[in-house]
Every structure is written in structure tokens, then in C-alpha cells.
Amino acid sequence: ENEEKLRQQDIVILEKDRDHQVVLQENQEALWQKDREVQEKNWELHEKDRELQEKDRELQEKDRELRQSQEVVRRYQQQALTDDHWVINKDEVTLTKEELGRGSYAVVKVGIFRGLRVAVKSLHTIIISDFNLALFSREMSIASRVRHPNLVQFIGATKVGNPLILTELMSTSLNQELRRNRLTNQQILSIAQDVALGLNYLHLFKPQPIIHRDVSSPNVLLKPCTGPAGYEAKVADYGTAKLVQVDSTGTIMPGNVAYAAPEAPIPDQHSPAMDVYSYSVLLMEMNLYSPPEMTTAEREVQSGSVSWSDMKSLIQRGLNASPRARPTMAQVIESLKKMKI
Numbered sequence: 001e002n003e004e005k006l007r008q009q010d011i012v013i014l015e016k017d018r019d020h021q022v023v024l025q026e027n028q029e030a031l032w033q034k035d036r037e038v039q040e041k042n043w044e045l046h047e048k049d050r051e052l053q054e055k056d057r058e059l060q061e062k063d064r065e066l067r068q069s070q071e072v073v074r075r076y077q078q079q080a081l082t083d084d085h086w087v088i089n090k091d092e093v094t095l096t097k098e099e100l101g102r103g104s105y106a107v108v109k110v111g112i113f114r115g116l117r118v119a120v121k122s123l124h125t126i127i128i129s130d131f132n133l134a135l136f137s138r139e140m141s142i143a144s145r146v147r148h149p150n151l152v153q154f155i156g157a158t159k160v161g162n163p164l165i166l167t168e169l170m171s172t173s174l175n176q177e178l179r180r181n182r183l184t185n186q187q188i189l190s191i192a193q194d195v196a197l198g199l200n201y202l203h204l205f206k207p208q209p210i211i212h213r214d215v216s217s218p219n220v221l222l223k224p225c226t227g228p229a230g231y232e233a234k235v236a237d238y239g240t241a242k243l244v245q246v247d248s249t250g251t252i253m254p255g256n257v258a259y260a261a262p263e264a265p266i267p268d269q270h271s272p273a274m275d276v277y278s279y280s281v282l283l284m285e286m287n288l289y290s291p292p293e294m295t296t297a298e299r300e301v302q303s304g305s306v307s308w309s310d311m312k313s314l315i316q317r318g319l320n321a322s323p324r325a326r327p328t329m330a331q332v333i334e335s336l337k338k339m340k341i
Helices: 002-082 130-143 174-180 185-203 272-288 296-303 309-318 329-338
Strands: 093-102 106-113 116-123 154-157 164-168 220-224 231-235
Touching: 093 116, 106 164, 130 154, 174 220, 174 272, 185 220, 185 231, 185 272, 185 329, 272 296, 272 309, 272 329, 296 309, 309 329
Parallel strands: none
Antiparallel strands: 093 106, 106 116, 116 164, 154 164, 220 231
């Protein structure tokens, strides 16, 4: 009987021990699971920390690039204000009596500079102010860096008294030629391509785009050439348009009003798109052989008279009242390349 009791006690002890082992194992597995969860959480935190560090490095790199860009712009602007390599001695310029053009802010005559016949623009006194003289120096320095076969070559300028601006001498202007001759579609397309290439160069100029602000037929100069193209076209006045944006009363003057985009009177809204608008008016003028209308609404109606369907489509896209809806000059160039005569 005692042996049976002992045997029963052993069985109870063994069962308790087994139960204890099961509990221990369950607890151990629970601890392992907790440990795995902690490790996974640590790994997730490590990954997030790594991602944050990577983002921080990216932000630091972008900040560094931004500071570098700002420094480049600052140096460029400072150089433009102080770099006088473009300055010409007034004594070296001889003005002839041959007048090429006269406007509200300047007279252009043929001149002689170091034996070369050049175009000399003389700014009227009303244009000269302390602000404009500083702006003039900067604009002339920028103009001296511009190099493109479809932009009239800037030669230099004087700084004493009323400034004289010297450029290469061209044969005639598009405005004069439209009064004398009817252009063929081939000639219109060639001139349109030349002007678009010149403006596109200005719009892509670094570190900041150059906005012409006064694209018009008097500011497209021509030189006769052989072949069906008939003319080589170059854009003029890209360095001085900004100097005449404000008249003596402080009123904004958006270039030639007949070519001006709707946003032209609002300086904060100026962008390369305003040149695209004026360029589209220019295309319309070449196709219709008549001066552009004076209001945006009238010009929209006028564009409907263009018979060349591909050209009409391009013109009407460029005359869109919304600057963002207009094509860029790069897109204009691509459209012209595909255009059927």
C-alpha cells in the first residue's frame, strides 16, 4: 500500500514537472517572440533612421546647390555691374548723316567705328536716369556675352553723356521690306525660323533668361541672301528694351503696343511667354501684309484671316490670353520644322 502511494506521488510529481516544463517552454517561446518583435521594431527604427539620414543628406546637398546657384547669380550680377570690357571711347565713333530710324526713345544712324560701318543708336535724354544708367551698364554687359547668328551682333557702347550703342549694320528691316515686297511662303517660313532661333537662345540664356519685351517687325533686321529663303533675319534691340519700360511719368511702356501681350503692362507677370505672344503677332503681320490690330480681341479676330492653315494654328496658339497655354519658343521651332508650305 505504501509503495502504491509512493508510486502515485511520483506520478503526480512527474505530471507537475511536465506541466512546469510546458509552462517554461511557453514562457520561453513568448520571450523569444517578444525578442523577435523588439528586433523587428529596432530594425524598422534603424531603417527609418537611415531614411531620415538619407533625406537629411539630400536636403543638405540641395541646400548646397541652391547656395552655389545663388552665389553664381550674385557674382554674375556683380560682374555685369562692374565689367566694362564693352565700353567704347566716344572719340572712336563718327556719326554720319545717314539715319536708319527714329523712335520715341532713340535715333539710329550709320556710324564709323575703327574703319567699320556700324549702326549707332543714340538714346534720348529723357531715357537717362541714375537708375537707368546702372541698368544700362548691366544690360550692355549681358548683351556683350550674347552670341548667336540670328541676333544682331552687339559691338559695344559708350558711357559718357547720352550713351551710344553700336551694333552690326544690317541692310533693312522686316517692317520696311513688308511695305515694299510681298514675301513668299518660303521666305516667311525662313524668317520665322531665324527669329524663333534667336529668341529661343535668349530665353535659354544662363543664369537667367533674357526676355526681349519688344518683338516687332522694326526689330527684325534683314540681310539679302541667295536661294529660296531670300533673307537672313536677325533680332535687334534685345539689350535695350528693358531700359525703356518706364517713361518719365512712371507709366509702364510694354514695347510696341500693337504686339504687346495682355500681361505686358504688369512687370510681375513678365516671362518669355510674352515674347511668344509678340512673335505670333509678327507671324500674322507677315502672312496678312497688314499692321497688327491694337487690341488683343481684334488681333484674335485678325488671326482668323490667315489662309495658311498650319501657320494659322501656330499663331492662334501663341495668341492665347494665358501665358502658360502658349508654346515655348523651342516648341515653336519644332512646329516650324514640320510646317508644310
